[in-house]
Amino acid sequence: MRGIVFFYRCFPNTGFAEKIGIVAMIQESPHYSLAPVRANPVATMNSLQQRDLKTIWHPCSQMKDYEDFPPMEIVAAEGAYLHTADGVKIIDAISSWWCKSLGHAHPRIRTAVERQLDKFEHVIMANTCSEVLVELSERLANIAAPLDKVFYVDNGSTAVEVAMKMSLQYHAQTGATEKKRFAALENGYHGETALTLAAGDCGLYGAPFAELAPEIPNLKGVPYASSPEAPDWNKMPDESWDAIRQQLDALADTLAAVVFEPILQGAGGMKVYSPNLLRGLRKWADSNNVHLIADEIMTGFGRTGKTLACQHAEIVPDFACLSKGLTAGWGPMAVVLTSTKIYDAFYDDYLSGKAFMHSNTYCGNAIMAAASLEALKIYEDEGVFERVERDSANLRKRLAEIAADSNALRDIRGVGFAAAADIVNPNTGEPFPAERRTGFKFYRKAVELGALLRPLGDTIYFLPPLNTPDNVLDELAEIAATALRSVL
Numbered sequence: 001m002r003g004i005v006f007f008y009r010c011f012p013n014t015g016f017a018e019k020i021g022i023v024a025m026i027q028e029s030p031h032y033s034l035a036p037v038r039a040n041p042v043a044t045m046n047s048l049q050q051r052d053l054k055t056i057w058h059p060c061s062q063m064k065d066y067e068d069f070p071p072m073e074i075v076a077a078e079g080a081y082l083h084t085a086d087g088v089k090i091i092d093a094i095s096s097w098w099c100k101s102l103g104h105a106h107p108r109i110r111t112a113v114e115r116q117l118d119k120f121e122h123v124i125m126a127n128t129c130s131e132v133l134v135e136l137s138e139r140l141a142n143i144a145a146p147l148d149k150v151f152y153v154d155n156g157s158t159a160v161e162v163a164m165k166m167s168l169q170y171h172a173q174t175g176a177t178e179k180k181r182f183a184a185l186e187n188g189y190h191g192e193t194a195l196t197l198a199a200g201d202c203g204l205y206g207a208p209f210a211e212l213a214p215e216i217p218n219l220k221g222v223p224y225a226s227s228p229e230a231p232d233w234n235k236m237p238d239e240s241w242d243a244i245r246q247q248l249d250a251l252a253d254t255l256a257a258v259v260f261e262p263i264l265q266g267a268g269g270m271k272v273y274s275p276n277l278l279r280g281l282r283k284w285a286d287s288n289n290v291h292l293i294a295d296e297i298m299t300g301f302g303r304t305g306k307t308l309a310c311q312h313a314e315i316v317p318d319f320a321c322l323s324k325g326l327t328a329g330w331g332p333m334a335v336v337l338t339s340t341k342i343y344d345a346f347y348d349d350y351l352s353g354k355a356f357m358h359s360n361t362y363c364g365n366a367i368m369a370a371a372s373l374e375a376l377k378i379y380e381d382e383g384v385f386e387r388v389e390r391d392s393a394n395l396r397k398r399l400a401e402i403a404a405d406s407n408a409l410r411d412i413r414g415v416g417f418a419a420a421a422d423i424v425n426p427n428t429g430e431p432f433p434a435e436r437r438t439g440f441k442f443y444r445k446a447v448e449l450g451a452l453l454r455p456l457g458d459t460i461y462f463l464p465p466l467n468t469p470d471n472v473l474d475e476l477a478e479i480a481a482t483a484l485r486s487v488l
């Protein structure tokens with residue numbers, strides 16, 4: 001009933017105007033004649049969409065926005081494309097929240113999952129073992145050496161929270177009982193649990209719960225850089241490090257760990273920073289009995305062109321948290337990798353009370369393990385990370401061309417297969433007022449034209465599957481350019 005009301009209310013105004021806009025754009029670019037243009041969403045809101053909106057509360061969404069921008073009905077997904085019920089192909093340009101690193105429906109992963117289904121789908125992980133989990137764990141330990149202990153959970157937020165809990169318990173069990181606090185980087189994001197929100201610096205997500213959360217200071221003065229080609233990539237001015245060191249020194253006595261997304265910060269604005277910060281942190285942490293928790297949930301498995309983003313700085317953290325690309329986006333699984341030294345601090349007689357008593361029902365899920373194991377093999381067999389390293393600059397170049405053409409993008413940045421820029425007013429070079437919702441308008445227009453490019457505020461970014469063919473990236477850039485022009 002609600003959906004029908006919207007149909008009549010919105011269509012005569014917003015809807016018709018949008019349609020005219022699309023016709024004009026088709027004439028501008030040869031690419032759009034290849035794929036059918038998504039019709040006005042309100043005009044075509046079908047009964048499934050209406051039922052969806054009657055019942056489902058969508059994530060990270062203001063539900064009122066769905067009134068005239070209903071959810072796309074997805075009927076299939078293959079490679080870099082989503083297929084909608086109205087016969088349109090949409091490029092999944094943000095890899096479905098950064099996880100579909102090998103695109104959709106990779107046939108080898110499908111076969112591996114089916115093979116596992118023939119054996120068993122899920123069993124309790126405490127006191128059981130299976131070939132698939134052991135082989136996966138051995139491979140992970142190999143990738144993250146010398147981190148050789150693998151703890152399984154079922155999502156990224158929990159992985160970061162587990163690493164934080166492990167760090168606290170480690171210090172308590174090794175005599176450093178005063179080490180009960182954390183620090184994190186400005187503009188960081190680490191998940192949606194209360195503790196990980198506290199470690200993050202994304203006001204919108206954490207603000208409503210701030211009262212409940214422990215105070216976790218954000219280290220200011222991160223040495224942002226535009227890309228690995230930038231002259232300041234491997235340099236960090238002494239004054240920058242001194243400023244961060246002073247903040248750390250003030251916390252040192254009570255600090256258990258520093259939490260960070262290495263090199264590339266996602267939800268905080270797709271920001272890239274110099275690996276030298278990580279080198280500085282590693283040294284400082286070693287001399288102050290402080291752990292480093294590397295949140296590699298987005299960056300891990302090739303997103304930055306290396307297997308782990310910490311490898312840009314040649315450092316090993318005390319905890320590495322991995323998810324998303326682990327299963328290549330086939331489903332929820334995450335791991336915390338740590339060292340034998342940390343593991344040993346928990347190893348004792350049961351009555352010592354030193355065990356790490358964390359569990360999640362679906363940790364070590366066998367289907368996800370099978371998907372992960374196959375994904376790791378594919379990354380290797382298909383040279384996926386090498387391709388990312390090779391083509392990374394071209395992804396940024398596509399954004400730079402849009403910037404040159406529109407004069408409406410600034411601060412083009414990126415590493416690996418992540419490239420971002422901020423929309424600005426081409427006449428002033430300044431950001432548009434937030435209430436104009438330029439990024440959101442861009443998002444809607446890009447969907448109509450065939451690309452899912454959900455922005456972060458007015459920051460637009462490409463974060464496609466790592467094996468997206470060049471011609472699809474070209475098509476994506478054309479769509480982004482046209483969508484941007486139409487919202488200025």
Ligand SMILES: Cc1ncc(COP(=O)(O)O)c(C=O)c1O
Pocket residue numbers: 098155156157158160189190191192261266267295296297298299323
């Ligand atoms: C860097 C980082 N940490 C943690 C998370 C949380 O992971 P999940 O959504 O699986 O809980 C995300 C998710 O986007 C992330 O990008």
